[in-house]
Amino acid sequence: MRVAVERVSKTYADRRGASVEALRDVSLTVDAEEFVALLGPSGCGKSTLLALVAGLLAPSAGAIYFEGDLPPGRAATAMVFQEFALFPWRTVQANVEFGLEEAGLPAAARAARARDLIQLTGLAGFEARYPHQLSGGMRQRVGIARALAVDPAVLLMDEPFSALDAQTRQLMQEELLQIWERTRTTILYVTHNIQEAVYLADRVVVLSRRPGSVLATVPVGLARPRAEAMLGAPAFIAAADRIWSLIKSEAREALREAGA
Amino acid sequence: MSARLSAPDRTHALERRAHPVVRVLALRGVVVLWELVTRTGWVPALFLPSPSGVVEMLASGELLVHVATSLRRLLLGFGLGALLGVSVGLAVGFFSLAEAVGTPLIAATFPIPKIALLPLLILWVGIGEASKVAVITLGVFFPMAINTYTGVRNADPLLIRAAVSFGAGRFSLIRKVMLPSALPMIFAGLKLGAGTALLLLVAAEMIAANAGIGFLVLHAQNLMETTKLMVGIVLLSFLGIVSHWLLVRLERLAIPWKA
Numbered sequence: 001m002r003v004a005v006e007r008v009s010k011t012y013a014d015r016r017g018a019s020v021e022a023l024r025d026v027s028l029t030v031d032a033e034e035f036v037a038l039l040g041p042s043g044c045g046k047s048t049l050l051a052l053v054a055g056l057l058a059p060s061a062g063a064i065y066f067e068g069d070l071p072p073g074r075a076a077t078a079m080v081f082q083e084f085a086l087f088p089w090r091t092v093q094a095n096v097e098f099g100l101e102e103a104g105l106p107a108a109a110r111a112a113r114a115r116d117l118i119q120l121t122g123l124a125g126f127e128a129r130y131p132h133q134l135s136g137g138m139r140q141r142v143g144i145a146r147a148l149a150v151d152p153a154v155l156l157m158d159e160p161f162s163a164l165d166a167q168t169r170q171l172m173q174e175e176l177l178q179i180w181e182r183t184r185t186t187i188l189y190v191t192h193n194i195q196e197a198v199y200l201a202d203r204v205v206v207l208s209r210r211p212g213s214v215l216a217t218v219p220v221g222l223a224r225p226r227a228e229a230m231l232g233a234p235a236f237i238a239a240a241d242r243i244w245s246l247i248k249s250e251a252r253e254a255l256r257e258a259g260a
Numbered sequence: 261m262s263a264r265l266s267a268p269d270r271t272h273a274l275e276r277r278a279h280p281v282v283r284v285l286a287l288r289g290v291v292v293l294w295e296l297v298t299r300t301g302w303v304p305a306l307f308l309p310s311p312s313g314v315v316e317m318l319a320s321g322e323l324l325v326h327v328a329t330s331l332r333r334l335l336l337g338f339g340l341g342a343l344l345g346v347s348v349g350l351a352v353g354f355f356s357l358a359e360a361v362g363t364p365l366i367a368a369t370f371p372i373p374k375i376a377l378l379p380l381l382i383l384w385v386g387i388g389e390a391s392k393v394a395v396i397t398l399g400v401f402f403p404m405a406i407n408t409y410t411g412v413r414n415a416d417p418l419l420i421r422a423a424v425s426f427g428a429g430r431f432s433l434i435r436k437v438m439l440p441s442a443l444p445m446i447f448a449g450l451k452l453g454a455g456t457a458l459l460l461l462v463a464a465e466m467i468a469a470n471a472g473i474g475f476l477v478l479h480a481q482n483l484m485e486t487t488k489l490m491v492g493i494v495l496l497s498f499l500g501i502v503s504h505w506l507l508v509r510l511e512r513l514a515i516p517w518k519a
Contacts, residue, residue: 054425078426085422089440089517098436099426130517150426 001068001076001153001186003030003053008062009211010048022048024211025062030154032068033184037197039243040207041251046190049212050156053188054079070153075099078152082159084139086131086146092118093127095142099150117145120179137168144176148183157189161196173200174228181225198239199226206243209250218242309487317491327495329471330461333389334499337396338457344397345404345453346446352405353412353442354434366405374399374456375463382468392464392472399460400453407449411442444518447511454503462496473499 010023022045030036038046051057053064054077066076078099086095096114105113118124121141131139140160147155160176161169173196180187191197197204198220206215221235230236291311297303298310305313317323352362374395381391415438423437465474473492480488 056421056425075427079422081418081422083418085418087419087422087437087440089443089515098423101436102423102427102429102432132517146426 001066001070002032003154003186003188004065004067005029005049005053006063006065008049008052008059008064010045010052010057011060012057021211023052023059024213026207026212026214027062028205028214028217030186030188032186034203035180035187035189035201037201037204038188038190038207039192039194039197039204039247040212041209041247041254042192043210043254044207044250045210045212046192046207047158049207050079050158050188050190053077053154054156066153068153075103075150075152077154077156078147078150080140080143080147080155080157080160082163084131084136084143084163086139086142088131091128091130092123092134092142095131096145096149098146103150113149114145117149120148120182121145122175135168136164137172140164140172141175144179148179148185152185154186154188157187159190159192162191162193169196176200177226194240194243195231198222198236198243199231204239204243206246208247209254215246216242218246306484306486309490313487314490314494317487318494323476323488323491323495326471326473326476326492330465330473330499333392333396333464333472334457334461337393337461338400338453340393341397341400341453341457342404342450345401345449346408348401349405349408349446350412350434350438350442353409354430354438362405362409366402370402370406374402374460375467378464378467387468392461392469395464396457396460399456403452403456404446404449407445407452408442411445412438414445415441443515447507447515451504451507454507455500458496458500458503 005026005028008023008026009021011019011021014020026049028036028038038049040046048057052059070076087098090098093111093114096117097110100110100113115127118127121144123138123141123145126134126138131142134142140163143160161172164172177200189197189200199222201220204218204220206218207213208215218239220239222230222233222239294308295311298305298308348362351358352366353359377398378391378395381394385391385394419437419441420433423433428436461472462474462477465472466478469475473495477489477492477496480486480492
């Protein structure tokens with residue numbers, strides 16, 4: 001399935017009632033089995049865009065389309081959250097089953113499906129643990145397993161590894177790539193980290209500061225499967241440099257504004 | 261040449277020791293002292309009966325009928341109050357219309373000392389069991405409703421978003437996110453409510469009853485049966501301790517993720 005975001009704008013009222021323009025005239029597409037990263041400086045509305053695709057918010061203008069057939073029992077989207085958003089009162093197994101419960105799957109089918117995903121994400125042996133008994137990396141595996149369990153046409157990931165320490169983050173990127181090689185799930189991945197975006201994605205959509213609009217779409221000319229050795233490859237450096245040159249002035253402005 | 265200094269432990273004054281021996285001796289010591297004071301006749305038995313006399317009467321079982329009567333009122337009133345309180349708290353916490361109706365009503369009626377409503381309740385439902393159960397129900401209802409409401413309102417918005425993103429509808433949200441989020445607050449409310457229930461039980465039984473521990477205490481005082489009076493007090497403190505202990509055990513079972 002293909003996702004098309006067409007001329008989407010989003011304006012919302014903040015706590016004091018002032019209207020804030022988060023996104024302006026954003027268009028982008030994510031093809032089937034494509035891994036697209038959405039990158040921009042902080043406060044560029046990239047998380048807002050993800051919430052719009054997930055249907056958690058409605059666009060003020062424009063529209064979001066899912067093109068193609070969605071087989072029955074398959075979710076259009078599923079989300080992986082930056083702060084994991086696991087249910088603390090549910091065990092790993094029960095967390096992974098959450099979306100399947102809401103989809104109305106019978107208990108036996110839920111358990112079987114959850115076991116597959118727990119296996120895939122390297123959580124075997126942790127089924128009965130509660131989230132507070134797990135490390136950050138393990139918690140996000142649960143987040144990924146929970147999202148993949150509903151077999152979403154598009155997996156939405158909102159800075160999934162930015163709450164992790166640098167080393168865990170690196171390892172989780174490797175694991176995500178391995179999972180992606182096996183499942184080929186379409187992914188829209190939000191990040192503010194250029195290296196991460198280039199290393200993971202087929203294309204990087206670069207957003208400007210608020211109101212967020214598309215500055216450019218940078219294709220990443222790296223082969224699949226990706227390997228750590230590619231982090232120094234000329235194609236990697238070229239893409240990263242291109243993206244940095246696009247947002248450098250934006251990031252500098254954001255920094256100056258935050259200091260003022 | 262530099263001198264070697266060992267680093268001092270500056271947190272020493274903050275250390276809190278357990279004193280296990282003192283802990284055990286404190287309660288026993290008071291009981292022994294109490295027994296001594298009564299044995300030597302230093303304080304007449306009319307004012308302070310001996311602990312051994314109290315234990316004897318407790319063991320005789322002649323007061324069990326009062327315990328049974330009080331326990332039935334307590335369980336009924338507490339159960340009803342808790343059930344109503346949690347239901348109303350969930351509804352008011354989740355539905356904006358229920359909140360608009362409920363919060364001013366609760367704010368207006370919550371401060372009324374519930375025992376002041378007993379005469380009215382007797383007028384409405386009679387002097388029998390119903391009025392005593394009703395006053396306990398009311399006393400438990402308010403802390404339960406308010407705590408449940410607070411618990412629901414404090415549910416993590418991120419978890420609500422997560423649940424919605426996986427297709428959760430209203431009732432799914434209430435059952436699978438709001439209720440478990442509110443459970444710690446609900447148990448705090450249950451512990452508060454248990455204390456209130458005991459207080460109201462005794463008050464109601466002292467005002468209008470011919471059985472029950474509260475009646476026993478008041479009646480014994482009228483007849484100058486101080487030992488019986490003391491037995492009533494010991495029974496009440498027992499009920500308080502046991503109910504709290506039960507609730508703590510139940511809480512551990514119901515909230516395993518907070519262990």
